Amino acid sequence: MAFDGKMLANLGVLAAVVESGNFARASDALGMTSSGVSRAISRMEGRLGIRLLHRTTRSITLTDEGQRFYAEVQPLLVGIEEAASHAGSASASVRGRLRINADPLFSREVLAPKLRAFMARHPKLEIELITRDELGDMIGDGIDVAVRFGVPPSSSLVARLLLETRIITVASPAYLKKHGHPRTPAEIASHTCIQFRDSQTRRAFDWEFCKGRRVVPVTTHGPLLVTDAGTLISACVAGAGLAQMMSLGVVQDLIARKKLVQVLPDWADERFPLYAFYPSRHHPAGKVRAFIDFCLEILT
Structure with missing residues (x-):
């Protein structure tokens, strides 16, 4: 033929x-x-x-x-x-409108404080930053690049690993003073734990404690279920219970200021990935590639 x-x-x-x-x-x-x-x-x-x-x-x-x-x-x-x-020269051109679908926690705590530097570096670029809990339909929504935590969905999208952040267990000093410090993963089950809902499965994340290759799952309980990482952090600081969260800037700052205390630090080897996604049918445009490179830069 x-x-x-x-x-x-x-x-x-x-x-x-x-x-x-x-x-x-x-x-x-x-x-x-x-x-x-x-x-x-x-x-x-x-x-x-x-x-x-x-x-x-x-x-x-x-x-x-x-x-x-x-x-x-x-x-x-x-x-x-x-x-x-x-x-052609189009691949190197960083201009036009860049539509970004970003995880709310990443957008607020990591990306937004650094965006001014990125925009100064690329003055011909306009950015539309959309924060969502879910990836959604990138092609149908006209999204150029998305940044999400978690395992990539099975799809035609290209996934670029940006970071693997530690999952740590924390509580407020007031909570620990009243209820005591758990010394083993098994003791966590008797504490009040703030649950965080997975936007993909619509159910609370399972709790695990990792030390090297050893993984200990723990069934946790608590009356509070949240869907927003910011709310999770605030509720934990207020003493609502133990919480598992990603070890990003704001959490580390709260630990340094003694607003939060890390629990079982020897059992914090679990990692949670952060990915950038873009449609697989297209070689990434210059603006997409520049943004991904910038994310890698601010995350290292």
């Missing part, structure tokens, strides 16, 4: 449909009409002699043949985009 420019263009359309999940979003991303996207897919199916997509009124999914075909061509598309990006 002879290869031509139309085939390459239609491959780009297919990639947009697969990653966005429907023709409407793909058409928005490509600047085409939905009918134009549909015709491009139909032409490719006719050219290949296979059906690439299952189409229903609610969803679009790859057929078995489509999955095999897309798995083979997707890396080639990424390679072509990388080559084109390196060949």
Whole structure:
């Protein structure tokens, strides 16, 4: 089969449909009409002699043949985009609007205090910083890059590890004076513990204590369940109970000021990752790459 420019263009359309999940979003991303996207897919199916997509009124999914075909061509598309990006000056240009979806704790405690330096470094860049508890639909929402804590979801997004922060257990001096210091992980179960809800699973995080390769899970209890890290920190400082939280700047500052006390420091080897995400169909634009590099810079 002879290869031509139309085939390459239609491959780009297919990639947009697969990653966005429907023709409407793909058409928005490509600047085409939905009918134009549909015709491009139909032409490719006719050219290949296979059906690439299952189409229903609610969803679009790859057929078995489509999955095999897309798995083979997707890396080639990424390679072509990388080559084109390196060949031109656009990859080095840091300008335009950068839409960032950031975890609220990271945004408030780490990123916001440093943003002025980033903007001074790139004066032609405009930033829209959106704080959310969930990753959401990056492509549908027009997000360029997202920064989230936790294990990456299984998706077409590229995930770049930025940091692995320690998980520590803390309490206020007043709470410990009244209820005593737990000396082992098992003793935690008898204390009042502030629960923190995982935005992905919609249930409270499980508590674990790690020392080297040894991991001890502990079933904890407490009347307070929160969904915001700032609230968790404030409630803990106020003496509402023990809490497990990430060892970031504000927490370390509270420990240094003796507003919080770390409990069981020898059992604090658990790590929690922070990732940057961007759509896999695109080689990261200069503005995205500059932002990720800046995050790595301020986190080291």
